[in-house]
Amino acid sequence: xxxQGKFGKYGGVxxxxxxxPALEELEKAFLKYKDDxxxxxxxxxxxxxxxGRPTGLYYASNLSEKLGCKIYLKREDMLHTGAHKIxxxxxQGLLAKYMGKTRLIAETGAGQHGIATAVVGAMLKIPVxxxxxxxxxxxxxxxxxxxxxSGASVxxxxxxxxxxxxxxxxxxxxxxxxxxxxxxxxxxxxGPHPYPTMVKHFQSVIGRETRKQILEKEDKLxxxxxxxxxxxxxxxxxxxxxxxxKDVELIGVEGGGDGVGTKRTGATLCGGTEGVLHGSLSFVxxxxxxxxxxxxxxxxxxxxxxxxxxxxxxxxxxxxKYVAVTxxxxxxxxxxxxxxxGxxPALESSHAVAYAIKYAKKEENKGKTIVINLSGRGDKDxxxxxxxxxxxx
Amino acid sequence: MKAQEAKTGTQIGEGQKTGEGKRARxxxxxxxxxxxxxxxxxxxxxxxxxxxxxxxxxxxxxxxxVKKLVEGGADALEIGFTFSDPVxxxxxxxxxxxxxxxxxxxxxxxxxxxxxxxKFTNIPVGLLxxxxxxxxxxxxxxxxxAAESGVNGVLAADLPPEEAGDAVVAAKKYGVDPIFLAAQxxxxxxxxxxxxxxxxxxxxxxxxxxxxxxxxxxxSTVELIERMRGHTDTPLCVGFGISKPEHVAEVIKxxxxxxxxxxxxxxxxxxxxxxxxxxxxxxxxxxxxLKEATRR
Numbered sequence: 001x002x003x004q005g006k007f008g009k010y011g012g013v014x015x016x017x018x019x020x021p022a023l024e025e026l027e028k029a030f031l032k033y034k035d036d037x038x039x040x041x042x043x044x045x046x047x048x049x050x051x052g053r054p055t056g057l058y059y060a061s062n063l064s065e066k067l068g069c070k071i072y073l074k075r076e077d078m079l080h081t082g083a084h085k086i087x088x089x090x091x092q093g094l095l096a097k098y099m100g101k102t103r104l105i106a107e108t109g110a111g112q113h114g115i116a117t118a119v120v121g122a123m124l125k126i127p128v129x130x131x132x133x134x135x136x137x138x139x140x141x142x143x144x145x146x147x148x149x150s151g152a153s154v155x156x157x158x159x160x161x162x163x164x165x166x167x168x169x170x171x172x173x174x175x176x177x178x179x180x181x182x183x184x185x186x187x188x189x190x191g192p193h194p195y196p197t198m199v200k201h202f203q204s205v206i207g208r209e210t211r212k213q214i215l216e217k218e219d220k221l222x223x224x225x226x227x228x229x230x231x232x233x234x235x236x237x238x239x240x241x242x243x244x245x246k247d248v249e250l251i252g253v254e255g256g257g258d259g260v261g262t263k264r265t266g267a268t269l270c271g272g273t274e275g276v277l278h279g280s281l282s283f284v285x286x287x288x289x290x291x292x293x294x295x296x297x298x299x300x301x302x303x304x305x306x307x308x309x310x311x312x313x314x315x316x317x318x319x320x321k322y323v324a325v326t327x328x329x330x331x332x333x334x335x336x337x338x339x340x341x342g343x344x345p346a347l348e349s350s351h352a353v354a355y356a357i358k359y360a361k362k363e364e365n366k367g368k369t370i371v372i373n374l375s376g377r378g379d380k381d382x383x384x385x386x387x388x389x390x391x392x393x
Numbered sequence: 394m395k396a397q398e399a400k401t402g403t404q405i406g407e408g409q410k411t412g413e414g415k416r417a418r419x420x421x422x423x424x425x426x427x428x429x430x431x432x433x434x435x436x437x438x439x440x441x442x443x444x445x446x447x448x449x450x451x452x453x454x455x456x457x458x459v460k461k462l463v464e465g466g467a468d469a470l471e472i473g474f475t476f477s478d479p480v481x482x483x484x485x486x487x488x489x490x491x492x493x494x495x496x497x498x499x500x501x502x503x504x505x506x507x508x509x510x511x512k513f514t515n516i517p518v519g520l521l522x523x524x525x526x527x528x529x530x531x532x533x534x535x536x537x538x539a540a541e542s543g544v545n546g547v548l549a550a551d552l553p554p555e556e557a558g559d560a561v562v563a564a565k566k567y568g569v570d571p572i573f574l575a576a577q578x579x580x581x582x583x584x585x586x587x588x589x590x591x592x593x594x595x596x597x598x599x600x601x602x603x604x605x606x607x608x609x610x611x612x613s614t615v616e617l618i619e620r621m622r623g624h625t626d627t628p629l630c631v632g633f634g635i636s637k638p639e640h641v642a643e644v645i646k647x648x649x650x651x652x653x654x655x656x657x658x659x660x661x662x663x664x665x666x667x668x669x670x671x672x673x674x675x676x677x678x679x680x681x682x683l684k685e686a687t688r689r
Binding site: 001012013014015016017018020021022159160165166169172173176177178179180274275276277278279281284286288289290291292 | 475476477478479480481483484487491494499500501523524525526528529530550551552553555556573574575576578579580583587598601602603
């Protein structure tokens with residue numbers, strides 16, 4: 001590898017030798033094209049015309065009034081396919097095209113990253129195969145249908161726990177086998193180098209826009225930026241715009257499930273320990289023996305037992321603070337934003353909303369300016385939320 | 394199973410009473426990889442190395458399976474430790490991992506497993522693990538335990554040379570051979586880096602893919618072995634996708650010092666879980682046939 005891909009000691013390339021040449025090729029291409037004029041013009045075009053960038057920074061006046069703070073929402077939920085995922089799939093899809101790859105593979109949990117990959121594959125005319133745990137295929141039939149409508153083939157994964165981490169294992173196995181023709185389009189700031197760096201790069205557009213927009217609106221930087229953290233791509237995207245502004249508090253909100261310390265949790269930084277999973281050293285949920293535990297969260301996007309290595313670094317250095325909110329609290333956040341602002345957030349983003357409410361209620365935070373990264377919209381979560389509320393839809 | 398383990402404990406305990414060097418004395422002194430390859434070569438054969446997962450389908454049966462492999466003529470053993478996310482392995486090995494995990498296997502019990510098989514065999518034993526098991530136990534602690542239990546070499550499937558510095562230092566400190574993978578896609582520059590760190594043998598992957606039985610061996614194996622031979626005197630063993638005696642004969646003929654077969658043997662375990670006596674005989678029989686194929 002040309003660069004090390006380490007954040008402090010975290011990150012790295014913990015993968016079988018068979019994958020290393022592909023990572024070297026990918027790193028080389030990424031380093032070449034990330035500053036390439038033609039590549040960036042093409043990417044900007046698609047981000048604007050296909051995905052719908054820039055997204056707004058919306059002043060949530062009703063919620064602000066209720067909480068006595070200034071609350072802004074970065075509207076990634078307005079993007080094509082309903083979430084920030086498309087920023088990265090466009091970037092990597094285009095990179096794969098420039099590299100001459102003829103096939104894209106991706107893993108998906110709830111299906112959001114799978115859909116964002118499928119539509120980009122359709123648009124760029126590159127065949128897509130999506131690996132999805134068989135349990136998730138069952139739970140997310142609608143999203144499977146959406147992916148298939150865009151021409152992707154969805155392969156159910158029947159190994160291990162039959163969920164996201166097993167879909168990732170299976171995608172790696174595919175890549176090991178078809179490395180010369182295939183690009184593995186990882187959906188978050190996780191995996192071996194160069195993925196954490198590359199995905200952050202493609203998501204950093206969120207941070208750049210937000211910084212510019214808040215300066216235009218407030219003529220100052222926000223006091224806090226709050227985003228949910230699963231693998232960590234939307235949070236890393238928005239944090240990247242403020243990381244050097246030491247006075248801006250960066251807060252990552254993990255899926256607490258039933259609560260940190262319980263068996264049903266997805267809070268990797270709050271409740272996990274250091275370990276190596278899916279190519280990098282970071283924090284993981286594991287037992288004393290180093291076996292990886294299954295994660296659990298009401299939100300499929302936060303339901304992952306690992307977390308991107310740069311978040312581990314920001315966590316141990318204290319530059320960002322990581323907290324967890326429970327499923328129950330996230331549902332409250334979901335309801336509050338829907339009711340007060342007429343904006344239905346994804347369950348993932350609802351975690352950020354829920355913590356922002358908690359934060360704003362603290363006496364010392366009165367009057368502060370807070371940006372919430374509204375990473376996705378809640379349309380996909382209707383059935384889950386209705387079930388939790390005891391409603392029939 | 395518990396009674397059996399308790400008995401093992403007593404035996405080690407008795408050995409310990411005899412004073413200095415007690416641990417080594419309670420086991421057979423093992424052959425090094427170098428000695429084994431030398432011996433096999435002098436007979437004009439290649440080495441046959443079967444792979445099974447420790448504790449598949451349970452601790453005691455797994456020990457008996459290993460015994461049958463030894464009786465069947467294995468020249469060395471590759472022993473896998475169960476891991477929840479084995480990305481380099483196909484479905485057959487992952488199923489074995491899951492059976493072993495469900496039967497209560499852990500890394501610590503894996504070392505007990507090696508100690509126990511050291512009571513009846515002196516052939517080299519290599520571990521095939523994933524790095525998180527090493528990292529979680531503590532790198533130093535892991536290699537210390539490996540050496541003390543009678544392990545000759547350790548291959549961590551997801552530990553390429555750029556991340557292996559600390560592990561290699563610890564392995565060498567405790568006299569354990571750090572074993573690495575090399576594949577068709579490995580460039581000559583990388584190969585140099587790998588062979589500098591590697592000892593015992595170099596694990597050559599002749600196919601592009603994960604572990605698992607395949608119907609034929611790739612034709613470019615000869616070329617691959619010649620290229621690797623140009624970089625190192627370390628013995629070469631080909632694994633991944635080798636399942637039949639013909640494949641073994643082919644890779645040995647191509648110049649490999651040894652052949653590793655895993656999934657095909659694990660399938661025998663998987664298909665005969667309800668008939669242990671038959672399973673063990675079939676394992677021994679398969680192993681003999683695979684070994685026979687190394688006699689060029």
